[in-house]
Amino acid sequence: MRNRSKWIFCMGLAFTMAATTVLSGCSLGKKDSGKTEIELVQYKPEAVKAFEKMEEKFNATHDDIHLTIESPNDAMTVLKTRFIREDNPDIIGIGGEVSYSNFLDSDMLMDISDYQGLDSIKDAYKEIDKALEFVPEDGVYAVPYVANxxxxxxxxxxxxxxxxxxxxxxxxxxxxxxxxxxxxxxxxxxxxxxxxxxxxxxxxxxxxxxxxxxxxxxxxxxxxxxxxxxxxxxxxxxxxxxxxxxxxxxxxxxxxxxxxxxxxxxxxxxxxxxxxxxxxxxxxxxxxxxxxxxxxxxxxxxxSGIDLQFCVMNDCENKEAAYEVLDFLLEDENIQTYLDDQKAVPCKEGDFTLPETLDGMKEYIKEGKMADYQDHYYPSEMAVDAQIQTFLMKKDEDAFLKKFDKDWIRYNRDIIRKVQDYEKKQEKGEN
The missing domain is CATH 3.40.190.10 (Periplasmic binding protein-like II)
Structure with missing residues (x-):
């Protein structure tokens, strides 16, 4: 069933191929450097300078692994197109929202439960990731990195x-x-x-x-x-x-x-x-x-939601090297580089210097008293942002809420069926 979900997911993305048939620099291919090549594609182009520093630092300090970090302007389209072409990077850097849920549901992400770096991640953010699963999954599939x-x-x-x-x-x-x-x-x-x-x-x-x-x-x-x-x-x-x-x-x-x-x-x-x-x-x-x-x-x-997290792709051939890259990214100094550049919140436990612009929120961050963005669960096809704008213009609350319920069923029909099937199996004691 999961493989069928992956096929449906990729077919649903096929339209992106027409829009991205000429994508220069989407995939650099594997370099013949004699080293283990790890490619990371991350979706935040505004953080490109921070990642350029980290890429340079990693390659200067590692003799056996060469890291390439790509930060394309429209990373999600690039990634989806590459998934269709079966030209996957080793690691992806994405947000903790419905795209992550879809990738996970399509069986595209590796279970990284054995990755020891997860022990240093705040429980609140690991719980946010678990909540993004359409139905509860065995395993862990992402390393929360920074939040906003x-x-x-x-x-x-x-x-x-x-x-x-x-x-x-x-x-x-x-x-x-x-x-x-x-x-x-x-x-x-x-x-x-x-x-x-x-x-x-x-x-x-x-x-x-x-x-x-x-x-x-x-x-x-x-x-x-x-x-x-x-x-x-x-x-x-x-x-x-x-x-x-x-x-x-x-x-x-x-x-x-x-x-x-x-x-x-x-x-x-x-x-x-x-x-x-x-x-x-x-x-x-x-x-x-x-x-x-x-x-x-x-x-x-x-x-507070997960603004950036790292997932290892299921078909990554160099899991140990990928984990070594994750270890590097999770070093306190490298996280601080990102925090300073993007005014972000660390998902890792530690004594980090937060920007003064978040002083009024530090108590909540320290106590883990936070909740994820509601829109991280909304399907993009539902265009909730436009619905809210229309509601604020017309001020018709009843119409807004009725449309929200109606559209939710329309755009989540398959997920609702899957969730309700799961609940029925749980009631019967089935796995």
């Missing part, structure tokens, strides 16, 4: 000047927005012209108000999104009066620029936006806090 965090970025100098306090509940947050507005300052900026930015506040609100495994519960037929997401939808609408008159006028880059230029006190977005903001205003004093979507502070969690 979504919440509220704020202008620290502006807050100190006015004496504004960091809120710990939703009511306090709304009161803060009113206080900022009364001071003649725009509380929030949005980049909702780009649909994907609508997911940032949605995710950081939903993790406090909906079960972390809400998608699995829906697949099992135990609840609906209409029931579980109503309060999150209410909160999204409550944000709008505290942003620009037209929250859809600016895209992500425009919103980052406006916040960098002091046009708002806060910006509901992920830590991944910090390098972009600082490229506009390098001297900006930025800090962050967890979105307090609940009025019970104990219910509020840091919205």
């Amino acid at each position: 965090a979504a919440g509220i970025l704020y202008n620290k100098d502006m807050f100190e000047e006015h004496g504004w306090q960091i809120p710990t509940t939703w009511d306090e947050f709304m009161d803060l927005c009113e206080e900022i507005k009364a001071a003649g300052i725009l509380p929030l900026y949005f980049g909702f012209k780009d649909t994907w930015t609508c997911l940032a506040p949605w995710n950081s609100i939903a993790v406090d108000l909906a079960p972390a495994d809400v998608c699995r519960q829906v697949n099992k037929g135990e609840t609906t999104f209409t029931e579980e997401y109503k309060e999150a939808a209410d909160r999204m609408l409550e944000l709008l009066p505290y942003g620009p008159d037209d929250p859809f006028a600016y895209d992500y880059n425009g919103a980052c620029t406006a916040f960098a230029n002091g046009e708002s006190a806060m910006y509901p977005i992920g830590s991944y936006a910090i390098p972009q903001i600082q490229s506009v205003n390098p001297d900006m004093n930025i800090d962050s806090f967890v979105t307090p979507a609940s009025n019970d502070p104990s219910e509020n969690k840091l919205n």
Whole structure:
């Protein structure tokens, strides 16, 4: 059945071949260096400089292995095309989201349970990966490397000047927005012209108000999104009066620029936006806090997901060499290089220097009080980001939630069937 899933998965990706028939540099092939060749393809082109440093350092310190790291601009398309051609790299660097779930379900990833480096990874991130499995799998298939965090970025100098306090509940947050507005300052900026930015506040609100495994519960037929997401939808609408008159006028880059230029006190977005903001205003004093979507502070969690993890492909011929590459990447010095470059959160236990821009979230990171992005479970075909944007434009909550439930069944029919078959077998005591 798993091999059939792989065939269906690859056939479903065949359309990418037409769009990528001329892909220069997608596969360098195996070099005749006399060394064991390991190729890693990772999906974050913005981190190319950090990976170039690590590639150079690895090859300078290893006599028997040569490492090639590819960082293409459209890595997921490149990877899927290579999978169809059966031209797989040895290791892939991808995010902890539904693409990982699909690769795993298609039997493309190696079980790396015997990899000792997993012992150093924080349990919270290993649990996030397990939750991404459509049905529970035996084994471990990824090494979480770094995470990001979504919440509220704020202008620290502006807050100190006015004496504004960091809120710990939703009511306090709304009161803060009113206080900022009364001071003649725009509380929030949005980049909702780009649909994907609508997911940032949605995710950081939903993790406090909906079960972390809400998608699995829906697949099992135990609840609906209409029931579980109503309060999150209410909160999204409550944000709008505290942003620009037209929250859809600016895209992500425009919103980052406006916040960098002091046009708002806060910006509901992920830590991944910090390098972009600082490229506009390098001297900006930025800090962050967890979105307090609940009025019970104990219910509020840091919205943190696996931004980059490494998976060994099932057909990798040099497992020991691949593990040696993973060991190198997990060295504290190399993780710190990545953290400094990308303002990220380490998935590994250790004494790492986190960027000051995450000071307000460090307590949650230290305690492991976090939950994954809800959209990491959404199929791309469902276009939830566009659905949220339409909802915010029309403000028709009932229509939004009904469509969410309807589309979920439409785009997850096979997965729902698979989950329910699994549950029936568990009830019968079958493996």
